[in-house]
Amino acid sequence: MTEAARLIPCSEAVRQLWDYLDHALSPEDQARVVGHLAFCRKCCGELEFAKELQAFLASNESDEIPTHVKEHLERFVKELDD
Amino acid sequence: MDKGRGRGANGEGTHISTGTKTDFERLAVEAIPRLYVIARRLAGDGAEDLVQECLMRAYRSFSTLADPQAGGGWLRKILVNAYRDRLRKEARSVQEVAVDEVDDFSLYRTIAEEDPFPYSDSVHMDFLHSFAREDVHAVLLRMPDIYRAPLVLRYMQGYATKEIARMLDAPLGTILARLHRGRKLFERELWAYARQAGLLQKGAGR
Numbered sequence: 001m002t003e004a005a006r007l008i009p010c011s012e013a014v015r016q017l018w019d020y021l022d023h024a025l026s027p028e029d030q031a032r033v034v035g036h037l038a039f040c041r042k043c044c045g046e047l048e049f050a051k052e053l054q055a056f057l058a059s060n061e062s063d064e065i066p067t068h069v070k071e072h073l074e075r076f077v078k079e080l081d082d
Numbered sequence: 083m084d085k086g087r088g089r090g091a092n093g094e095g096t097h098i099s100t101g102t103k104t105d106f107e108r109l110a111v112e113a114i115p116r117l118y119v120i121a122r123r124l125a126g127d128g129a130e131d132l133v134q135e136c137l138m139r140a141y142r143s144f145s146t147l148a149d150p151q152a153g154g155g156w157l158r159k160i161l162v163n164a165y166r167d168r169l170r171k172e173a174r175s176v177q178e179v180a181v182d183e184v185d186d187f188s189l190y191r192t193i194a195e196e197d198p199f200p201y202s203d204s205v206h207m208d209f210l211h212s213f214a215r216e217d218v219h220a221v222l223l224r225m226p227d228i229y230r231a232p233l234v235l236r237y238m239q240g241y242a243t244k245e246i247a248r249m250l251d252a253p254l255g256t257i258l259a260r261l262h263r264g265r266k267l268f269e270r271e272l273w274a275y276a277r278q279a280g281l282l283q284k285g286a287g288r
Contacts, residue, residue, distance in 0.1 A: 014188060018262070019258075024258070045190060045194075046190045046191075048206075049206050053189075053269070056218075057238055058240075060238070061123075061238040063119045065119065070115065072130070073114045074111050076134055077110045080106075080138065080141045
């Protein structure tokens with residue numbers, strides 16, 4: 001049986017999409033996902049969306065530290081015993 | 083905690099730039115905004131307290147910091163360590179979610195099927211854009227810590243999975259499994275939140 005050429009169902013491809021994007025799959029699994037994406041438009045949509053979700057998470061990383069919290073923490077540092 | 087004096091006793095005239103309280107203050111003050119942001123994503127309302135814990139720990143071991151350039155990353159690791167220890171103490175860490183409970187959920191499919199913005203030709207993007215920053219924060223805080231932490235560290239802070247395993251002191255396989263479930267949980271909670279918070283009502287796009 002040629003492992004790399006084995007077909008996988010959508011459920012399996014979808015389960016592996018994020019790891020695929022992370023390059024965290026074994027070469028065999030990677031090849032199977034690529035093989036699946038080559039003929040499955042639905043999963044291509046899932047893949048695009050997985051990418052969007054990753055970007056979405058990254059773009060929501062930053063945040064403003066409230067001024068009073070910042071000042072309070074700075075005072076805390078200054079008062080660490082010396 | 084007598085860093086300055088300890089140094090002085092070791093060798094007259096050997097100036098070590100990472101040694102003094104002033105150096106620590108400079109490093110800490112610069113790092114505080116980013117530390118707070120990470121702490122808030124990890125610990126929600128406990129963020130400020132967590133940063134304080136981190137700063138106390140860091141100050142105690144400041145003399146072990148060899149490269150002052152690496153001070154920011156060093157502080158962030160201490161922060162994640164402090165968070166991990168806190169979880170352990172609170173024993174909130176065992177909230178495993180059954181795999182099949184979340185594994186079959188596909189946000190992509192759900193959005194396509196429910197079609198919350200019928201007049202849109204990019205319904206998936208419109209869905210994501212309906213979330214303000216605080217909405218995303220709220221969604222993350224609905225997740226159990228053990229799933230939220232790897233997700234935040236991987237996709238918001240950009241740490242490699244191996245690094246996350248080291249910081250959270252868990253086997254890599256465990257972190258990978260939690261990341262996987264965490265992504266699914268996040269998708270499911272995004273959808274649930276959007277419905278509950280009324281983000282899907284017609285014209286509710288921001």
